[in-house]
Amino acid sequence: MNQLTIADRTFQSRFFMGTGKFGSPQLMRDALVASGSELVTVALKRIGLHIEDDDILSYINLDQMQLLPNTSGARTAKEAVLAAQLAREAMQTNWIKLEIHPDPKYLMPDPIETLLACEELAKQGFVVLPYIHADPVLCKRLEEVGTAAVMPLGSPIGSNQGLKTLEFLSIIIEQSQVPVIVDAGIGSPSDACKAMEIGADAVLINTAVAVSNDPVAIAQAFAKAIESGRLAYETGINNSEAKAIGSSPLTEFLTQSYSS
């Protein structure tokens, strides 16, 4: 299968993971290992570099893993830019998952603030991966201001509702010149597989793994589903038909001899 490249980094695995909601940092680590993931997102607000016991970074193998700090908690472009700068210092990476969701209920991303922040951060040399609604026009606007990838949502964060935005994701994938990572809402391996089949470059999953009864097993299940979906996409899938088509009823007459 093809490798995925974002900015200057290539990835074998197209399974990106989040670190929130786990019952313990040990469980998170085990699930990460089982997932084979090479990119993991961590909220800046959860990082306490001077507190030994709470330092989730110490449970992540930083040699193999691309850290993707996120700005969860920021409500404006200004706060997000500041958070990105703090994250760069704290986590020693210029990658940033831009999350601006001023609505604490459904955590819907603010498209206007996100575009403003993306432009500013790209100018400052960040590799920006913005979390956005599945809005094809916004994706093109983000490309124009230098985004490294786009991360449209499948359904609200943590909802496990799957790909409610499927049609729009397809449009985004069709038009995009940067990698498309489906983020948020993926609840089951079949959702992840579907996202990959329609041509997503990667998926990011957190809740569905973190709150599973067995995060390690479900991480493995997701990893397989993602690989299957990608393989199918690269191979090409025959379009389905609503009914069997056995003959050519409309053009059969051409095969018959007749005289005019």
Added chain:
Amino acid sequence: MNSTFTPVFEAYSWEETAQKIYSTTPQQVQQSLHKSDRNIDDFLRLLSPAAKPMLEGMAQLSHQITTRRFGKNIQLYAPLYLSNECQNICTYCGFSMDNKLPRRTLTSSEIQIEAQALQAMGFQHVLLVTGESNHTVGTPYFLQAVEQLRSLFAQIAIEVQPLDREDYSALHEAKVNGVMVYQETYHREVYKTYHPKGKKSNFRYRLETPDRIGQAGMHKIGLGVLLGLEDWRVDSFFTALHIDYLQKKYWQTKYSVSFPRLRPATGIVEPNFVMRDDDLLQLICAYRIWNPDLEISLSTREHPVFRDHIIPLGVTAMSAGSKTNPGGYVIAPESLEQFEISDERSPAAIAALIAKKGYQPVWKDWQIEY
């Protein structure tokens, strides 16, 4: 923008609400339990006596909903009492003006010592608490304390007297994350008898406080009633009504609810309405099932056994090792507390307990710059 909760509140009567709660049928509770999206009327049914026999099912549902929304995490925080000066008479409170006890307001250096002690225990989220003494312990004092504590903590919330909108704006800009303000009771007449004197006797000013906090753009507003003053079911319905209104209006703000249950304190009367442990559990589950996004906080007022078992059932934040007297951690550990705490275990012990339950104790979940 300048409308408030008052007209919403006044459209309801205490007696009719009570009547609705007590005439709820088991069938109505079942209907509410089986819905996927619930409204304030469902909340009313879930806290009714008719729902009590369904408590086990409610607890399971509450657990499921909480896990999906918040994961297996419990946030830890500690109160930091800055002052027990108070010009209000609240007949149930240890700090009431007419109680004879030594009054103390921490100085800047005393705040520093107390705060460092909390930090050494691992706390990153702190709740600053005072009585109501507007001349000595007002917004300038709070701003100075916040300024000083910003480098020590990731999240600062306050539980102080109701303030004006401009005060909340200044505190928001100073990076205060949340404001807790409890109505004590939504029963207007009873409120008057419990708060006969002081600025707090103004029911409406207190009722409209969350509006002023919301207008100031604060990240979080915490509500609650003092459980035991009045019928907890009716009072909790009005609390939820208040949250429901605020959530739609100040949509960028998070909401939390707390459950101060009347505990013994110097000079106070016994609770008028006893709330049992199964009542409190029912209330917590009702809140969660009604509102998946609500933060639910449980203090050290509660018994260790109750706290141990409640962890997976809906709560999202717990205090630990709390002292409810100014200087209680280091400066003046022997001074009189606002109320007696019940769970005296150390923060480390509570964190270990949370981990043992399969949950992750979260000390830091905020960035002071937000």
